[in-house]
Amino acid sequence: MDVRISVQNLTGMPLFEGLDTEEIGEVLSRVNVLVKRFRKSDYILLAGDCVDNLCIVINGTVQMIKEDIWGDKSIIANLGSGSVFAESYLGRRHDRSIVSYFAASDSEVLMLPFGRILETPSNSKAHTKLMCNIVSILADNNSKLIEKTEILCKKTLRGKIYAYLEQEAANAGAKRFIIPFSRTDLANYLDADRSALTRELARMRDEGMIAFEKNTFEILD
Amino acid sequence: MDVRISVQNLTGMPLFEGLDTEEIGEVLSRVNVLVKRFRKSDYILLAGDCVDNLCIVINGTVQMIKEDIWGDKSIIANLGSGSVFAESYLGRRHDRSIVSYFAASDSEVLMLPFGRILETPSNSKAHTKLMCNIVSILADNNSKLIEKTEILCKKTLRGKIYAYLEQEAANAGAKRFIIPFSRTDLANYLDADRSALTRELARMRDEGMIAFEKNTFEILD
DNA sequence: AACTCGCCGTTGCTTTTGCAACACCTAAGT
DNA sequence: ACTTAGGTGTTGCAAAAGCAACGGCGAGTT
Numbered sequence: 001m002d003v004r005i006s007v008q009n010l011t012g013m014p015l016f017e018g019l020d021t022e023e024i025g026e027v028l029s030r031v032n033v034l035v036k037r038f039r040k041s042d043y044i045l046l047a048g049d050c051v052d053n054l055c056i057v058i059n060g061t062v063q064m065i066k067e068d069i070w071g072d073k074s075i076i077a078n079l080g081s082g083s084v085f086a087e088s089y090l091g092r093r094h095d096r097s098i099v100s101y102f103a104a105s106d107s108e109v110l111m112l113p114f115g116r117i118l119e120t121p122s123n124s125k126a127h128t129k130l131m132c133n134i135v136s137i138l139a140d141n142n143s144k145l146i147e148k149t150e151i152l153c154k155k156t157l158r159g160k161i162y163a164y165l166e167q168e169a170a171n172a173g174a175k176r177f178i179i180p181f182s183r184t185d186l187a188n189y190l191d192a193d194r195s196a197l198t199r200e201l202a203r204m205r206d207e208g209m210i211a212f213e214k215n216t217f218e219i220l221d
Numbered sequence: 222m223d224v225r226i227s228v229q230n231l232t233g234m235p236l237f238e239g240l241d242t243e244e245i246g247e248v249l250s251r252v253n254v255l256v257k258r259f260r261k262s263d264y265i266l267l268a269g270d271c272v273d274n275l276c277i278v279i280n281g282t283v284q285m286i287k288e289d290i291w292g293d294k295s296i297i298a299n300l301g302s303g304s305v306f307a308e309s310y311l312g313r314r315h316d317r318s319i320v321s322y323f324a325a326s327d328s329e330v331l332m333l334p335f336g337r338i339l340e341t342p343s344n345s346k347a348h349t350k351l352m353c354n355i356v357s358i359l360a361d362n363n364s365k366l367i368e369k370t371e372i373l374c375k376k377t378l379r380g381k382i383y384a385y386l387e388q389e390a391a392n393a394g395a396k397r398f399i400i401p402f403s404r405t406d407l408a409n410y411l412d413a414d415r416s417a418l419t420r421e422l423a424r425m426r427d428e429g430m431i432a433f434e435k436n437t438f439e440i441l442d
Numbered sequence: 443a444a445c446t447c448g449c450c451g452t453t454g455c456t457t458t459t460g461c462a463a464c465a466c467c468t469a470a471g472t
Numbered sequence: 473a474c475t476t477a478g479g480t481g482t483t484g485c486a487a488a489a490g491c492a493a494c495g496g497c498g499a500g501t502t
Contacts, residue, residue: 066371074374076367088367091360099367118353123344131352132339138359139312145366146297146309146320150287152373153295153412155460157489183450191374193490198451200489376490378459405479414460419481421459446501457490467480472473 010110014082015056015133023126027117034111038103045101051089054114057081060107061180065188066099075189077144078104078180084137090114104185152191157200160190165210169219176218231331235303236277236354244347248338255332259324266322272310275335278302281328282401286409287320296410298369299325299401305358311335325406373412378421381411386431390440397439 010016016024035058038044044062045051057079064077064085076099079085085101088094117130151163164186168177179186187194204210211218231237237245256279259265265283266272278300285298285306297320300306306322309315338351372384385407389398400407408415425431432439 064367066374072376074370076370076374087360088364089360091357091364093361093364098364098371118356119349121344121346121349123342125342128340128342131356135339135352135355135359136312138356138363139308139310140314142359142363142366143309143312143314143319145363145370146285149295149297149366149370149373150319152370153287153297155293155412155414184448191376193376194450195452195491196489199453202451403479404481415480416461416482417459420483423481444502447499448497449499450495450497452494452496454493455491457488459486459488461486462484464482465480466482467478469478470476472475 009058012082013056013058014137015084015130017133018129019126023129026124026126027130030120031113031116033113036109036111038107038109040103040105042103043100044103044107044109045086045097047097047100049097050095051086051097052113052115053086053111054084054090055086055101056110056112057083057085058108058110060109061104062107062109063102063104063185064099065102073188074191075181075185077148078189080180084134084141087138087141090118090138157190157192157196158204160192161197161200161204162209164190165217165219168217175220176216179215179217181215230279233303234277234279235358236305236351238354239350240347244350247345247347248351251341252334252337254334257330257332259328259330261324261326261328263324264321265324265328265330266307266318268318268321270318271316272307272318273334273336274307274332275305275311276307276322277331277333278304278306279329279331281330282325283328283330284323284325284406285320286323294409295412296402296406298365299410301401305355305362308359308362311339311359378411378413378417379425381413382418382421382425383430385411386438386440389438396441397437400436400438402436 010024011019011021016027019027034053036044038060044055047066059081061081062079062083062085063075064079066074066076068074086097088097114134117127120127147167151160151167154160154163168179169175171177181189183198184194187197190197201210201212205212208220210220231245232240232242237248240248255274257265259281265276268287280302282302283300283304283306284296285300287295287297289295307318309318335355338348341348368388372381372388375381375384389400390396392398402410404419405415408418411418422431422433426433429441431441
């Protein structure tokens with residue numbers, strides 16, 4: 001389950017952007033770092049769990065989810081490789097996670113006790129860059145959540161679907177793109193009923209707004 | 222409009238927590254800092270505006286809002302004194318704000334060109350504390366957005382209302398509490414129709430789930 | 443090959459809820 | 473004192489969307 005990490009894999013990660021392998025080694029030498037593997041459908045962290053590590057997706061896909069008492073699942077965010085999560089433990093409000101994290105595919109996650117790094121003052125180049133990176137990442141995670149609420153704030157299902165597709169198109173930089181969700185998961189992401197989603201997608205296609213085939217979508221006009 | 226800032230006012234702010242007045246002065250001496258006053262209903266920042274300052278609510282109430290083409294207003298978050306906003310400019314994804322900020326009451330906002338502070342390495346105590354603080358604040362803002370999505374992900378209006386009231390009760394630490402929204406604003410915060418909200422609140426009262434009088438609510442049971 | 447399981451589309455039904463219109467109230471300004 | 477403007481509760485109606493059930497399909501397993 002636990003795996004030694006090769007520093008090589010980390011150079012492309014947003015958290016370590018701008019740091020060379022030597023600098024990454026310097027940072028990691030001061031803390032206990034750990035990579036955990038998860039199988040598809042494993043829970044990485046449960047809502048209510050105590051969190052004491054910053055988590056980084058090395059590869060695979062992780063979903064931030066919230067399940068209610070009835071087992072009704074809502075996907076809050078989809079996290080690809082390089083994503084940083086469980087950052088709420090860096091805040092003062094919560095020491096427990098309010099959401100769950102879930103391996104949507106086989107995944108490797110780097111667990112990093114970041115508190116130590118934070119509190120240790122240092123004016124090394126590596127440390128400064130790392131601090132800048134974490135601030136940027138947190139700000140970006142923020143933006144992503146705001147974008148998500150821009151989907152959810154739409155009053156109609158069609159509005160949500162369209163807002164979502166526009167975001168994916170903007171991400172892809174093209175009117176035609178592939179979405180990372182199955183229909184079931186998309187329904188959970190939009191917090192809508194799956195059958196209602198299928199129905200509304202069909203209507204939008206019939207009206208010539210969009211075209212799609214499996215997970216490939218296109219916004220028409 | 223622009224006002225000189227007295228350092229005294231900042232000692233209580235989360236961003237400067239743990240810093241004494243001398244240290245705050247040291248930090249501020251390196252950048253141009255500015256306090257702007259806004260009248261109730263003024264826009265502080267418009268969606269699409271270029272952002273180059275971190276903003277801190279000194280006093281008053283600021284709303285993060287998103288308006289669509291039809292003027293339909295959605296309140297994403299309500300920001301009281303001490304709140305930090307417009308932080309997405311610290312990220313790499315956007316240099317423009319994707320949402321608007323709006324003075325819900327007469328307000329004073331501190332504008333702080335934080336990028337300069339970030340990039341200047343320093344191992345002074347003050348600098349280290351400031352970095353820790355900003356990380357904590359960003360993480361907390363994250364948690365708040367996640368909590369907001371926990372309201373919006375509910376499929377029924379009653380679910381949203383109840384989730385919201387539970388959060389307010391948790392914030393207040395009591396079953397009885399005062400909400401900061403008018404009915405109209407609450408509808409915009411929950412992204413629901415105002416009349417439907419009134420109707421559902423009345424039903425929940427009739428069924429004995431909750432009691433309320435103006436803006437004072439109580440969760441029963 | 444038979445079977446299971448999970449995902450997908452379809453459809454009928456019912457509830458929810460958005461929308462529009464109206465009347466009332468309060469506060470602020472003239 | 474009058475007027476205006478904005479917030480609030482109410483209600484009828486129509487549209488939207490959740491729910492449940494079913495059948496088909498494809499992948500993986502025995």
